[in-house]
Amino acid sequence: MEEKVIICKELTKSFGDFYAVNKISFDVNKGEIFGFLGANGAGKTTAMRMLCGLSFPTSGEATVAGFNVYKQQDSIKKNIGYMSQKFSLYENLTVLENISFFGGVYGVRKKEIKERSEELIQTLGLQNETKKLVGELPLGWKQKLAFSVAIFHKPKIVFLDEPTGGVDPLTRRQFWDMIYKAADEGITVFVTTHYMDEAEYCNRISIMVDGRVEALDSPGKLKERFSADSMDEVFYKLARGAKRGE
Amino acid sequence: MKQLLVFIRKEFFHVFRDRRTLLIMFGLPVVQIVLFGFALSSEVKNIDIIIYDNAKDVNSTQIINKIKASSYFIMDKEVTTYSDIEKEFKKGDAKCALVFPANFGSDLVATGKAQVQIIADGSDPNIAKTVVNYITAIVSDYQQEINPAGQMQYKINPEMRMLYNEEQNGSLNFIPGVMALILMIVCTALTSVSIVKEKELGTMEVLLVSPFKPVLVLISKAVPYLILSLANFTLILFLSVYVLDVEIKGSIFLLFVESTLFIITCLSLGLLISNATNSQQAALLLSLMGMMLPTLIFTGFLMPLENMPVPFQVISNIVPARWYYLIIKSVMLKGLGFEFVWKETLVLISMTVVLLSIALKKFKIRLQ
Incomplete structure (x- = not known):
């Protein structure tokens, strides 16, 4: 049996009468790329915030990296990485300063920071840009750097919230290469996206509609089940039933 | 840490x-x-001054002439009561006033001592201070002129009063x-x-x-x-x-x-x-x-x-x-x-x- 790094059982978050997340249940396996899809307002971000230890669930159970989301938020935070949809590095710090700042915040040792950042800069091909302020880099590089920083402390799980917004197709492809590489190294990737071609890259995807998980399977099987040619069609068939607007 | x-x-x-x-x-x-x-502390020129001369004798006239001659003051008003001084101050037509007591000249001659009063609008403390210094300087200048060399026969004592801001707050x-x-x-x-x-x-x-x-x-x-x-x-x-x-x-x-x-x-x-x-x-x-x-x-x-x-x-x-x-x-x-x-x-x-x-x-x- 495969090791499960995220286990959700009837996880719920309500604000008064409004159920932003309504009894969702799913498991995510170690090293898996798990796509978390849904229209705007379907409850993706709220669900993700609970899993990251940013907000408490109203009811239900969940463990992330083996830690309880109610009681062990601090331990969860140590074991995950996070990249938000907004660009999340400091523009007026240099490439190296950003790396060592976030490494330091996660408690990575100085010596290790030095070694790993050299390695990282090699792989990203940023040798000539280390002294440059991050604000001067093109968006594609910024995103790749942000992802590398998010997994710099070798977390068990990395949460990516619409990581490729506004990036050109080529860079997106390269970005996904990096995601695959991280998954190969055993990092579980939990990713939300609006791009259906990206959904096809995931091992398994869940589609949320109105706070509930309406479908969960591999892209191939989902297409079969909804007798659709593309993920686009699957998503459309599901999301059409949504009652919540944007 | x-x-x-x-x-x-x-x-x-x-x-x-x-x-x-x-x-x-x-x-x-x-x-x-x-x-x-x-x-706030730059030099002040062309200050409107009011004279309230109760003495109208030689000495007071001489001092008034000295003030008229100075480029720092513009003297265009003479008043006859204290309350007029305050009226002028309130209108903003004057920043300071010089008051001679009724027996200024005779006191000076008879006892060798006399007093003048300098009144300044203290709501602008820096200007008030400068003005008072100017007038004091003119008065002591006059005092030196009338004293025989090396002697202090006549002494004029300027008494200062600030209106509106007596403690000189603000400088x-x-x-x-x-x-x-x-x-x-x-x-x-x-x-x-x-x-x-x-x-x-x-x-x-x-x-x-x-x-x-x-x-x-x-x-x-x-x-x-x-x-x-x-x-x-x-x-x-x-x-x-x-x-x-x-x-x-x-x-x-x-x-x-x-x-x-x-x-x-x-x-x-x-x-x-x-x-x-x-x-x-x-x-x-x-x-x-x-x-x-x-x-x-x-x-x-x-x-x-x-x-x-x-x-x-x-x-x-x-x-x-x-x-x-x-x-x-x-x-x-x-x-x-x-x-x-x-x-x-x-x-x-x-x-x-x-x-x-x-x-x-x-x-x-x-x-x-």
């Missing part, structure tokens, strides 16, 4: 790379001190005022902006997901500004002493302790504002309009608090800068010790405790 240092270092990077912030921080005190210092008072103002702007505005900036950019979210404790985020934001503000305070002290020749009468150590306290008050205010706002503009607007204006108005360094309507005087009590201003004025300009400012210090401490606990509590709630 190591994480905290990493964070504080990052904050310093931010500050030092942001030229505008640095300019505000260290340019502002220089500009303010120089502006207030020199604009140096702007220095503690500027200190309060600058610390307020730097600490409150810059801290709130630096936190809100992280919210705006999305980096705050990343920090909150990290194992870094939220309270430590606040501390590491506050520490660089605390250090820079103390540097700023030192700069203002230096400028006051070496550029404006102000003597620091009290204990410098006490000044630094009280200023550190006030800086912490301002930082707490900044943190509070950053909790309440979500954009840098809003934070800046709130700090500048909400903090700078009350500081300017309610500390009493531009206009005396005593002259304000009672409701305003009551409001002034909740402005932290007012208490800081009182402390600094007492310590720096009057040379008083801690035993005279402990009440104000206590007020400031309680304000800080209240503000800081609200700020910390609100910051925690936001995370749930």
